[in-house]
Amino acid sequence: xxxxxxxxxxxxxxxxxxxxxxxxxxxxxxxxxxxxxxxxxxxxxxxxxxxxxxxxxxxxxxxxxxxxxxxxxxxxxxxxxxxxxxxxxxxxxxxxxxxxxxxxxxxxxxxxxxxxxxxxxxxxxxxxxxxxxxxxxxxxxxxxxxxxxxxxxxxxxxxxxxxxxxxxxxxxxxxxxxxxxxxxxxxxxxxxxxxxxxxxxxxxxxxxxxxxxxxxxxxxxxxxxxxxxxxxxxxxxxxxxxxxxxxxxxxxxxxxxxxxxxxxxxxxxxxxxxxxxxxxxxxxxxxxxxxxxxxxxxxxxxxxxxxxxxxxxxxxxxxxxxxxxxxxxxxxxxxxxxxxxxxxxxxxxxxxxxxxxxxxxxxxxxxxxxxxxxxxxxxxxxxxxxxxxxxxxxxxxxxxxxxxxxxxxxxxxxxxxxxxxxxxxxxxxxxxxxxxxxxxxxxxxxxxxxxxxxxxxxxxxxxxxxxxxxxxxxxxxxxxxxxxxxxxxxxxxxxxxxxxxxxxxxxxxxxxxxxxxxxxxxxxxxxxxxxxxxxx
Amino acid sequence: xxxxxxxxxxxxxxxxxxxxxxxxxxxxxxxxxxxxxxxxxxxxxxxxxxxxxxxxxxxxxxxxxxxxxxxxxxxxxxxxxxxxxxxxxxxxxxxxxxxxxxxxxxxxxxxxxxxxxxxxxxxxxxxxxxxxxxxxxxxxxxxxxxxxxxxxxxxxxxxxxxxxxxxxxxxxxxxxxxxxxxxxxxxxxxxxxxxxxxxxxxxxxxxxxxxxxxxxxxxxxxxxxxxxxxxxxxxxxxxxxxxxxxxxxxxxxxxxxxxxxxxxxxxxxxxxxxxx
Numbered sequence: 039x040x041x042x043x044x045x046x047x048x049x050x051x052x053x054x055x056x057x058x059x060x061x062x063x064x065x066x067x068x069x070x071x072x073x074x075x076x077x078x079x080x081x082x083x084x085x086x087x088x089x090x091x092x093x094x095x096x097x098x099x100x101x102x103x104x105x106x107x108x109x110x111x112x113x114x115x116x117x118x119x120x121x122x123x124x125x126x127x128x129x130x131x132x133x134x135x136x137x138x139x140x141x142x143x144x145x146x147x148x149x150x151x152x153x154x155x156x157x158x159x160x161x162x163x164x165x166x167x168x169x170x171x172x173x174x175x176x177x178x179x180x181x182x183x184x185x186x187x188x189x190x191x192x193x194x195x196x197x198x199x200x201x202x203x204x205x206x207x208x209x210x211x212x213x214x215x216x217x218x219x220x221x222x223x224x225x226x227x228x229x230x231x232x233x234x235x236x237x238x239x240x241x242x243x244x245x246x247x248x249x250x251x252x253x254x255x256x257x258x259x260x261x262x263x264x265x266x267x268x269x270x271x272x273x274x275x276x277x278x279x280x281x282x283x284x285x286x287x288x289x290x291x292x293x294x295x296x297x298x299x300x301x302x303x304x305x306x307x308x309x310x311x312x313x314x315x316x317x318x319x320x321x322x323x324x325x326x327x328x329x330x331x332x333x334x335x336x337x338x339x340x341x342x343x344x345x346x347x348x349x350x351x352x353x354x355x356x357x358x359x360x361x362x363x364x365x366x367x368x369x370x371x372x373x374x375x376x377x378x379x380x381x382x383x384x385x386x387x388x389x390x391x392x393x394x395x396x397x398x399x400x401x402x403x404x405x406x407x408x409x410x411x412x413x414x415x416x417x418x419x420x421x422x423x424x425x426x427x428x429x430x431x432x433x434x435x436x437x438x439x440x441x442x443x444x445x446x447x448x449x450x451x452x453x454x455x456x457x458x459x460x461x462x463x464x465x466x467x468x469x470x471x472x473x474x475x476x477x478x479x480x481x482x483x484x485x486x487x488x489x490x491x492x493x494x495x496x497x498x499x500x501x502x503x504x505x506x507x508x509x510x511x512x513x514x515x516x517x518x519x520x521x522x523x524x525x526x527x528x529x530x531x532x533x534x535x536x537x538x539x540x541x542x543x544x545x546x547x548x549x550x551x552x553x554x555x556x557x558x559x560x561x562x563x564x565x566x567x568x569x570x571x572x573x574x
Numbered sequence: 575x576x577x578x579x580x581x582x583x584x585x586x587x588x589x590x591x592x593x594x595x596x597x598x599x600x601x602x603x604x605x606x607x608x609x610x611x612x613x614x615x616x617x618x619x620x621x622x623x624x625x626x627x628x629x630x631x632x633x634x635x636x637x638x639x640x641x642x643x644x645x646x647x648x649x650x651x652x653x654x655x656x657x658x659x660x661x662x663x664x665x666x667x668x669x670x671x672x673x674x675x676x677x678x679x680x681x682x683x684x685x686x687x688x689x690x691x692x693x694x695x696x697x698x699x700x701x702x703x704x705x706x707x708x709x710x711x712x713x714x715x716x717x718x719x720x721x722x723x724x725x726x727x728x729x730x731x732x733x734x735x736x737x738x739x740x741x742x743x744x745x746x747x748x749x750x751x752x753x754x755x756x757x758x759x760x761x762x763x764x765x766x767x768x769x770x771x772x773x774x775x776x777x778x779x780x781x782x783x784x785x786x787x788x789x790x791x792x793x794x795x796x797x798x799x800x801x802x803x804x805x806x807x808x809x810x811x812x813x814x815x816x817x818x819x820x821x822x823x824x825x826x827x828x829x830x831x832x833x834x835x836x837x838x839x840x841x842x843x844x845x846x847x848x849x850x
Binding site: 278279282299301302304305358359419422426429430432433436443444445446447448 | 611613614615619620635636637705708709791792795796808809810811812813814
């Protein structure tokens with residue numbers, strides 16, 4: 039017996055040594071990134087317009103954030119969750135009417151011209167404010183950008199604008215493009231939209247439709263020694279099942295944005311040489327939301343909305359549809375947001391009996407066939423998970439006597455049906471939380487938004503209280519007071535249910551072990567990858 | 575009777591008939607055996623087959639009973655296959671008879687329209703039709719019929735061209751019957767057998783087209799279809815291949831059964847013809 043113990047201990051020690059010997063080189067490499075090499079990765083969509091200053095969306099950032107830089111990037115441990123890029127510092131005035139940016143010295147555009155405050159002023163006034171999908175809201179009161187010298191840009195606002203909001207918007211909304219290329223002709227038709235020119239660590243080299251995008255190293259990058267990679271190639275693999283196979287065959291080294299289906303992750307995590315990474319998307323949280331058309335008289339009744347909220351088993355959704363790679367939601371701000379989230383909101387635990395009782399109370403009794411009323415349900419087609427949740431929601435509603443008929447549309451038809459024609463009763467949508475509720479969250483419940491604005495309140499919901507709160511928060515300059523108002527906002531939304539937040543999820547990367555410095559900031563997949571390297 | 579015996583004398587025909595009979599039974603008993611919604615969540619997700627005997631074929635990604643879905647899918651496949659084939663045969667026979675019997679300008683116009691439909695790939699036509707009108711069972715049937723009626727129309731026309739010269743047709747004219755009455759009461763019934771021989775091919779093609787449409791997400795989302803099941807299973811092909819294999823095999827067997835049975839019918843009638 040004692041002999042056995044000893045030999046087992048010996049075995050353990052031996053295997054630990056063996057493990058340590060394999061782990062050692064990896065640790066050594068992590069400290070000294072290697073230069074050179076070509077990173078090949080999977081791209082699942084092919085955006086035509088690659089100008090991130092106009093189209094602030096993850097699909098565009100994924101490619102163009104390596105070429106065109108923003109004033110600041112999100113960071114795990116920087117002050118206010120930011121680290122400098124083109125701006126070195128940012129300072130908001132106490133009256134909320136101006137923000138001063140000190141810019142980085144010695145930065146050159148890819149065509150050799152120097153980067154100056156004039157470029158920032160031009161980008162902000164000519165592109166972010168009038169043309170950018172998100173900038174239109176955030177920079178709506180931006181009046182002028184003063185440039186006292188080449189390295190200072192002062193944003194002047196017509197109305198007091200919370201500095202906290204501007205700060206939170208920097209990583210996604212502040213892509214700076216060269217004035218000298220954009221000042222001639224129409225900005226939307228500029229050739230640089232398809233072959234971007236920026237200040238980033240990589241230059242745009244070529245794009246072959248249906249095949250690949252290729253970026254090459256910017257030798258004149260402002261950060262010495264960076265970037266480490268010589269080339270980045272985005273291999274277009276629109277079929278989600280092919281990314282996993284390509285990784286295993288070593289044709290690609292990285293598949294970001296959940297290009298590998300969730301159901302395959304368990305299997306692929308056991309393949310030697312591949313690792314599954316869930317970090318690096320903290321700043322890009324998607325929310326699984328049931329959008330409600332309040333024009334339907336049944337759905338205008340709060341009891342019915344509460345009943346629907348009680349009928350959804352959020353744990354089942356997270357466990358089965360997202361296979362655990364998600365979190366249940368309590369309200370319109372995701373749990374992983376460090377600034378605004380509050381758990382102190384009304385909740386709706388899964389309770390079919392209670393849901394049925396609420397519907398009876400509301401006066402919608404079951405007919406002889408067990409059904410109370412019928413609804414049209416439109417699941418958004420962008421993600422497998424939104425479609426599957428549509429199937430699940432239909433079953434969950436059947437359990438409380440609501441007969442939901444699913445209507446499938448392609449992306450364009452879905453956006454038109456929900457956000458322009460309002461031809462839905464319930465819809466499943468994946469809005470994105472972008473670090474501040476004022477950027478793309480309050481718009482989901484605010485009234486008075488014109489028809490046709492995607493991912494906004496098109497359900498005809500109107501709540502004067504909530505509208506007033508949103509306006510007040512947009513004018514509150516003090517960060518702490520503003521945060522409090524958004525906590526109040528979460529409570530009100532969870533109580534009145536203009537929409538139902540079900541879950542929050544982000545993406546997963548799968549990479550070969552040789553790719554280093556992965557997921558080292560909260561927007562890693564859409565950051566500049568200057569410090570990413572390959573071991574061999 | 576002797577015809578039935580001839581039909582049953584070929585083993586292929588028997589196999590085909592058996593498969594079809596099994597399918598029909600599946601479709602008929604589905605609501606009895608699996609009452610309630612086949613898309614209801616019945617157990618843990620992604621349970622492999624032959625583990626739990628209350629869920630013999632396992633469950634899909636949401637935990638729905640694959641066997642129940644398979645049975646209810648048979649209903650959709652058969653319903654769409656038969657309805658689409660019936661509609662295609664009806665349209666084809668009417669158009670073909672009118673064209674063949676009337677001749678002249680009517681013939682020209684109808685046949686050029688038929689040509690126009692034939693030049694467009696039939697699946698593309700169905701795809702375009704469904705994506706414009708929106709997916710529902712009726713639309714899918716109409717889309718398949720729209721792309722399948724040209725074959726029967728051509729066969730019917732050729733048959734009518736020969737029949738309309740027969741003496742009894744001339745007789746009907748002489749006694750003053752209305753041309754349309756002659757066309758549809760005297761000529762069409764006699765032109766039908768070769769047209770009906772096409773039915774097995776059309777049914778098989780219709781079932782496959784429906785499956786392909788569902789696979790592309792253009793089937794009726796509120797019904798279980800085999801094509802839809804394969805499409806759902808495709809995302810987990812590496813981890814749970816049975817989700818695609820089970821409905822795939824069902825689809826292959828069904829099309830094979832329809833084809834074999836149809837072949838048997840044609841052969842038995844062909845023997846009868848050569849005998850007479």
